[in-house]
Amino acid sequence: MQYIGRFAPSPSGPLHFGSLIAATASYLCAKSVQGQWLLRIEDVDKFRIKKNSIKRILQTLESYGYQWNGDILYQSQRTEAYQQALDSLAELAYPCTCTRKFLQRQVSIGAYGYIYPGFCREQISNIDSPQFAMRLRTNNKPLCFEDSLQESLCQDIETEVGDFIIKRSDAMFSYQLAVVVDDAYQQISDVVRGSDLLDNTPRQLYLQQCLGYQQPTYLHFPTAITEDGKKLSKQNHSPEVDDAQKRQTILRTLNFLGQQAPAIDHFSSLEDVWDWAIKNWNRDKIPAQMTLPENYPD
Numbered sequence: 001m002q003y004i005g006r007f008a009p010s011p012s013g014p015l016h017f018g019s020l021i022a023a024t025a026s027y028l029c030a031k032s033v034q035g036q037w038l039l040r041i042e043d044v045d046k047f048r049i050k051k052n053s054i055k056r057i058l059q060t061l062e063s064y065g066y067q068w069n070g071d072i073l074y075q076s077q078r079t080e081a082y083q084q085a086l087d088s089l090a091e092l093a094y095p096c097t098c099t100r101k102f103l104q105r106q107v108s109i110g111a112y113g114y115i116y117p118g119f120c121r122e123q124i125s126n127i128d129s130p131q132f133a134m135r136l137r138t139n140n141k142p143l144c145f146e147d148s149l150q151e152s153l154c155q156d157i158e159t160e161v162g163d164f165i166i167k168r169s170d171a172m173f174s175y176q177l178a179v180v181v182d183d184a185y186q187q188i189s190d191v192v193r194g195s196d197l198l199d200n201t202p203r204q205l206y207l208q209q210c211l212g213y214q215q216p217t218y219l220h221f222p223t224a225i226t227e228d229g230k231k232l233s234k235q236n237h238s239p240e241v242d243d244a245q246k247r248q249t250i251l252r253t254l255n256f257l258g259q260q261a262p263a264i265d266h267f268s269s270l271e272d273v274w275d276w277a278i279k280n281w282n283r284d285k286i287p288a289q290m291t292l293p294e295n296y297p298d
């Protein structure tokens, strides 16, 4: 099977260093095995889109030398596909009319946020309510998966998360549904992304099972956090910086990922850096965990 990877930024702002690590990791996993690297803009939540950020993300990726294959997929143009997936879930999906206020009072909080205990499970589909979300009925069969880097994870979705939302009450499709439908549509064989998304994966596997999709392989690289526990993602990266700065930034993403790249003066151009990176990429060198000193310049 051909390796097809992807990078899927959400246009809620410009790319920051954490997103460049994600881009580099997924890019090199694909390019080092002559695979494809697809680009998807996760603009399913139109309320979170920042003006001009899609344009800036694309300019940044291009100017830093990432080369994607094929057309860019925009989630904002995929509503019909998401609706079809929702329809095919049939009885597994049900409308939920619980308000946020009600849930805040009535439900318990687990390790992954609040646990929805299925209040509306028996609700019939053609309800007479102006606003409702759609939830997916879950079960208590533990869902386990092997990650290529992290320890294997088991989740009993019903007990630990509850029936989760696949279409929101504001008519937006949820991230979980959109990602699963798009990964299948783009025939993604390998998902490479940050470990902050690790605990989303069982829900996505469950959705894949319900929809009859194939399961991709997962690699969750460690999300960079500093010693004081903050996620490293403050600095934004603009396409306007000079070539040496770009080289330096890409080298930093490589070293973050444990690749032990030579110093910057070893390379005469950005292209050189990428040539070295593709040739020498070794995903076994990626550390499973990553902590930086508190004063690390980001």
Ligand SMILES: [Zn+2]
Pocket: 095, 096, 097, 098, 118, 119, 120
């Ligand atoms: Zn409900």
